[in-house]
Amino acid sequence: MAELAVSPLAVELPELPPLAGVRLAAAAAGIRYRERTDLVLAELAPGSTVAGVFTRNRCPGAPVEWCRGALKGGRARALVVNAGNANVFTGRAGFEATRATAEATAQLVDCKPRRVFLASTGVIGETLPHERLTAALPGLHAALRADGWEAAARGIMTTDTFPKAATRTAQIDGDTVRITGIAKGSGMIAPDLATMLCFVFTDAKIPHAALQKLLARGVEGSFNRTTVDSDTSTSDTVLLFATGATRHARVPSDGGRLLRGFARALDDLLLDLALRVVRDGEGAQKLVRIDVGGAVTGRSARRIALAIANSPLVKTAIAGEDANWGRIVMAVGKAGEPADRDRLSVGIGGTWMARDGGVVAGYDEAPVVAHMKGREIRIEVDLGLGRGRATAWTCDLTHAYIDINGSYRS
Amino acid sequence: MAELAVSPLAVELPELPPLAGVRLAAAAAGIRYRERTDLVLAELAPGSTVAGVFTRNRCPGAPVEWCRGALKGGRARALVVNAGNANVFTGRAGFEATRATAEATAQLVDCKPRRVFLASTGVIGETLPHERLTAALPGLHAALRADGWEAAARGIMTTDTFPKAATRTAQIDGDTVRITGIAKGSGMIAPDLATMLCFVFTDAKIPHAALQKLLARGVEGSFNRTTVDSDTSTSDTVLLFATGATRHARVPSDGGRLLRGFARALDDLLLDLALRVVRDGEGAQKLVRIDVGGAVTGRSARRIALAIANSPLVKTAIAGEDANWGRIVMAVGKAGEPADRDRLSVGIGGTWMARDGGVVAGYDEAPVVAHMKGREIRIEVDLGLGRGRATAWTCDLTHAYIDINGSYRS
Numbered sequence: 001m002a003e004l005a006v007s008p009l010a011v012e013l014p015e016l017p018p019l020a021g022v023r024l025a026a027a028a029a030g031i032r033y034r035e036r037t038d039l040v041l042a043e044l045a046p047g048s049t050v051a052g053v054f055t056r057n058r059c060p061g062a063p064v065e066w067c068r069g070a071l072k073g074g075r076a077r078a079l080v081v082n083a084g085n086a087n088v089f090t091g092r093a094g095f096e097a098t099r100a101t102a103e104a105t106a107q108l109v110d111c112k113p114r115r116v117f118l119a120s121t122g123v124i125g126e127t128l129p130h131e132r133l134t135a136a137l138p139g140l141h142a143a144l145r146a147d148g149w150e151a152a153a154r155g156i157m158t159t160d161t162f163p164k165a166a167t168r169t170a171q172i173d174g175d176t177v178r179i180t181g182i183a184k185g186s187g188m189i190a191p192d193l194a195t196m197l198c199f200v201f202t203d204a205k206i207p208h209a210a211l212q213k214l215l216a217r218g219v220e221g222s223f224n225r226t227t228v229d230s231d232t233s234t235s236d237t238v239l240l241f242a243t244g245a246t247r248h249a250r251v252p253s254d255g256g257r258l259l260r261g262f263a264r265a266l267d268d269l270l271l272d273l274a275l276r277v278v279r280d281g282e283g284a285q286k287l288v289r290i291d292v293g294g295a296v297t298g299r300s301a302r303r304i305a306l307a308i309a310n311s312p313l314v315k316t317a318i319a320g321e322d323a324n325w326g327r328i329v330m331a332v333g334k335a336g337e338p339a340d341r342d343r344l345s346v347g348i349g350g351t352w353m354a355r356d357g358g359v360v361a362g363y364d365e366a367p368v369v370a371h372m373k374g375r376e377i378r379i380e381v382d383l384g385l386g387r388g389r390a391t392a393w394t395c396d397l398t399h400a401y402i403d404i405n406g407s408y409r410s
Numbered sequence: 411m412a413e414l415a416v417s418p419l420a421v422e423l424p425e426l427p428p429l430a431g432v433r434l435a436a437a438a439a440g441i442r443y444r445e446r447t448d449l450v451l452a453e454l455a456p457g458s459t460v461a462g463v464f465t466r467n468r469c470p471g472a473p474v475e476w477c478r479g480a481l482k483g484g485r486a487r488a489l490v491v492n493a494g495n496a497n498v499f500t501g502r503a504g505f506e507a508t509r510a511t512a513e514a515t516a517q518l519v520d521c522k523p524r525r526v527f528l529a530s531t532g533v534i535g536e537t538l539p540h541e542r543l544t545a546a547l548p549g550l551h552a553a554l555r556a557d558g559w560e561a562a563a564r565g566i567m568t569t570d571t572f573p574k575a576a577t578r579t580a581q582i583d584g585d586t587v588r589i590t591g592i593a594k595g596s597g598m599i600a601p602d603l604a605t606m607l608c609f610v611f612t613d614a615k616i617p618h619a620a621l622q623k624l625l626a627r628g629v630e631g632s633f634n635r636t637t638v639d640s641d642t643s644t645s646d647t648v649l650l651f652a653t654g655a656t657r658h659a660r661v662p663s664d665g666g667r668l669l670r671g672f673a674r675a676l677d678d679l680l681l682d683l684a685l686r687v688v689r690d691g692e693g694a695q696k697l698v699r700i701d702v703g704g705a706v707t708g709r710s711a712r713r714i715a716l717a718i719a720n721s722p723l724v725k726t727a728i729a730g731e732d733a734n735w736g737r738i739v740m741a742v743g744k745a746g747e748p749a750d751r752d753r754l755s756v757g758i759g760g761t762w763m764a765r766d767g768g769v770v771a772g773y774d775e776a777p778v779v780a781h782m783k784g785r786e787i788r789i790e791v792d793l794g795l796g797r798g799r800a801t802a803w804t805c806d807l808t809h810a811y812i813d814i815n816g817s818y819r820s
Contacts, residue, residue: 059749089768
């Protein structure tokens with residue numbers, strides 16, 4: 001596979017300080033790629049809790065099924081991620097690969113296999129050479145470091161052109177905790193979920209039930225509002241680990257008021273990571289934000305925003321820097337949600353070009369044309385029907401998307 | 411707009427003999443294009459009945475609304491189609507344009523305006539200069555000819571790279587009638603409807619109610635099974651006119667047994683036209699047929715077939731001649747329909763590459779690689795769950811799609 005140029009929308013990796021209770025390492029296990037890391041191990045302190053959200057695709061990969069089972073225990077000691085082979089549609093061999101990997105890891109970190117979480121991304125339908133994974137694990141375990149964050153963010157990449165991570169702090173009853181996440185993904189990105197893999201860690205001590213609630217809510221407002229190509233991965237996984245290695249007030253199992261600040265910081269971090277994934281959308285040249293208001297409900301607004309975000313005609317128009325608002329009208333109409341053409345308004349970059357079903361009289365295209373030439377495009381739609389609002393993010397559809405996806409396996 | 415190369419999937423226009431009760435003509439009214447015809451008039455014999463099926467887009471164009479109203483009468487005397495301006499999202503001016511065009515035409519053919527049917531395709535949101543239409547109508551009316559079929563098929567084109575028409579004969583109780591249709595469309599093609607415009611004419615005498623039933627059924631098996639880019643036009647229109655100019659046994663208003671042969675010929679003709687539209691899918695290099703079997707119901711099979719047909723990742727893989735069946739598995743899973751990964755089988759070009767949830771042992775990729783290099787690609791999916799079957803058609807997603815749609819308005 002040819003080397004891909006870094007996305008013009010790429011953003012820098014932030015400073016990633018150590019997080020109490022987490023050590024990480026990456027290695028080159030030679031699963032598919034040459035001369036790059038493709039295997040990541042994260043070790044979590046004893047007592048760590050975990051929450052997870054997975055793809056709704058009906059043909060999920062073996063690692064997703066493994067994680068769903070392991071999640072029932074609510075506790076985690078390790079995470080193993082490989083890039084290059086998704087271990088999807090691999091039948092019995094796929095399950096055996098997950099079991100063997102979890103058992104080998106469990107032995108190294110001294111826990112039950114069900115406390116090991118797994119994720120794989122890459123090609124579908126090829127048997128995962130898990131003996132290469134298990135052979136690389138002891139060395140990886142010996143190399144675990146508290147400052148292994150960047151190595152981990154790079155080791156989980158596939159067609160990604162830049163590594164993705166974000167970090168935040170939050171207060172729990174006056175004590176400061178940290179939340180750090182890494183993510184990968186650039187194609188086959190759509191709700192639910194919008195990314196292939198995202199792993200978030202905190203040193204807070206949060207019971208599994210509360211953690212799960214926080215994660216589900218956070219994903220709804222971030223990854224489930226972004227789309228690259230409407231295709232849903234068979235491997236999408238978001239895991240949130242809480243090591244409890246930092247001392248703070250005890251959090252009850254239902255979370256509650258104490259976690260308000262934490263929830264805000266988590267939501268913010270998840271959206272940050274989701275937008276980094278969109279910025280690396282295959283072939284993306286422009287980041288597109290779509291704000292829909294005036295819909296009959298929030299759910300209706302969300303569907304309309306995603307219909308616009310997924311429309312190939314809207315996305316190619318943006319790639320061509322064409323302020324073709326007629327295609328936005330088309331996409332609103334195709335969403336199947338309540339819409340009244342004669343109340344509909346459409347704006348780009350802060351300029352309303354269509355109001356209440358017709359072109360704005362004397363509408364000056366110049367500021368819109370200038371906006372379309374930028375890297376970040378904003379589309380606004382007002383349905384004029386109710387108070388439902390939603391925002392979605394996507395990228396444009398360019399030649400590079402076709403280059404990347406027409407030759408992924410070659 | 412740059413001249414587009416003719417689609418490599420183009421097929422020849424068939425011989426189109428006159429059809430009793432229909433005369434047609436095309437003219438260059440200068441609506442948008444230079445040096446080409448862009449306005450078509452078809453005159454129908456007095457007493458002609460009509461059936462229609464329209465876009466489900468919630469923001470339809472003014473001509474679609476006009477036709478919906480006119481269809482209530484069930485009778486037609488004329489059809490006026492312009493290319494280059496869709497008369498969509500044009501507010502009051504859009505309605506006025508339809509009324510003025512219908513009134514001018516009604517005067518020429520001596521009928522009520524409500525017996526004139528209208529269709530417009532092209533750019534959205536620009537006021538239709540209907541005085542150019544009405545100025546061109548008298549000349550067009552004087553030029554009407556029984557052999558104007560090819561001129562009409564060419565006059566309705568927008569981004570089409572070749573004209574589309576088909577003709578059939580059918581027996582009604584021993585008497586031969588003819589059915590001829592013309593269609594246009596190459597982008598913004600998805601159910602419902604899958605084409606922008608299709609006009610079918612027959613010299614049979616069929617009551618409006620029976621005609622409407624035949625058309626609705628025929629569209630379901632043809633245009634509603636094809637997709638280019640999942641985008642739904644605001645102008646999609648299929649009209650079926652029956653002039654009654656050929657003598658045959660009287661058809662009751664519910665159609666019934668007498669129309670069985672006619673229905674078969676009509677279904678066949680509609681599918682022929684729908685596939686011509688897919689063959690002209692923007693940027694298409696390959697025609698793709700997707701057969702889904704073993705689904706729990708026919709409806710479920712249809713949704714899965716269309717999920718595959720609309721997947722950008724499947725479509726780019728086909729453009730790259732990559733037999734990437736993993737993406738087909740992904741698309742099956744994302745359809746949200748009942749599917750069991752461990753019973754799923756996938757084949758391309760007659761070779762089953764995955765059976766019952768895993769790769770076929772010793773699967774030889776050579777015949778599949780050869781098949782992928784061809785112009786017509788066949789994908790088969792067996793869900794192994796029930797007896798539901800459906801077929802969908804699409805084309806690949808290529809660079810040319812982005813070229814065409816990134817600069818449509820320029």
